[in-house]
Amino acid sequence: MALRTIRTIGDPCLNKVCKEVTEVNDRTITLIDDMLDTMYEADGVGLAAPQVGVLKRIVVIDVGDGPIVMINPEIIETGGSQTGSEGCLSVPGKAGNVTRPNYVKAKALNEDMEEFIIEGEELLARAICHEVAHLDGHLYTELVEGELMNTKNED
Ligand code: NI
Numbered sequence: 001m002a003l004r005t006i007r008t009i010g011d012p013c014l015n016k017v018c019k020e021v022t023e024v025n026d027r028t029i030t031l032i033d034d035m036l037d038t039m040y041e042a043d044g045v046g047l048a049a050p051q052v053g054v055l056k057r058i059v060v061i062d063v064g065d066g067p068i069v070m071i072n073p074e075i076i077e078t079g080g081s082q083t084g085s086e087g088c089l090s091v092p093g094k095a096g097n098v099t100r101p102n103y104v105k106a107k108a109l110n111e112d113m114e115e116f117i118i119e120g121e122e123l124l125a126r127a128i129c130h131e132v133a134h135l136d137g138h139l140y141t142e143l144v145e146g147e148l149m150n151t152k153n154e155d
Contacts (some may be wrong), residue, residue: 002037003037004053006038006042006047006051006052006089006090007051007052007090008091009090009139009141011053013050013051013053013055014050014051014090014137014139016055017136017137018055018056018057018134018135018136018137019056019057020057020072021057024071024111031049031054031056031058032069032111034052035058035060036060036062036069039060039062040062045061045123046059046061046062046127046130046131047059047089047131048135049135051090057071057073059073059131059132059134061128061131063120065124068118069110070118070128070131072108073108073128073132074132075106076105076106076117077103077105078101078104079101079103080101080102081101082122082126083145084098085097086100086126086130086144088130088139090139091140091148093151094148094150095148095149096141096144096145096149097144098126098140098143098144098145099145100129101125101129103120103125104119104121104124104129105117105118106118106120106128
């Protein structure tokens with residue numbers, strides 16, 4: 001298990017357009033494993049490669065149903081809308097209301113570079129939108145309606 005340092009808002013890595021992945025090699029697998037470890041350790045539901053300083057189109061998500069790894073993810077269909085509180089491991093201690101589609105269909109490659117389709121609603125739809133946006137250099141803070149709020153942190 002290896003944890004990577006999560007870049008926080010203000011780090012230029014978070015504002016870059018990431019590169020497509022053309023091959024999955026040992027380093028890619030290590031990166032994905034480290035991203036999952038880092039996400040779980042930080043109690044997040046998603047993490048994108050630029051958040052650990054790697055400008056590649058890779059995201060990991062786990063909304064409680066097990067890990068999802070998406071390489072070169074692309075949202076191909078959306079439906080409905082949901083407004084709710086959203087946060088990001090790169091914006092620690094903050095949260096804000098963001099409107100996202102309530103349904104998302106996306107395609108991506110798995111670790112064997114095979115294409116798969118994923119459909120998600122509610123939190124999964126929100127997580128897919130949030131993480132894919134990271135790959136184009138966008139943070140949810142750009143979309144917050146009203147105030148960005150401080151989250152309670154009593155640790
Ligand atoms: Ni995020």
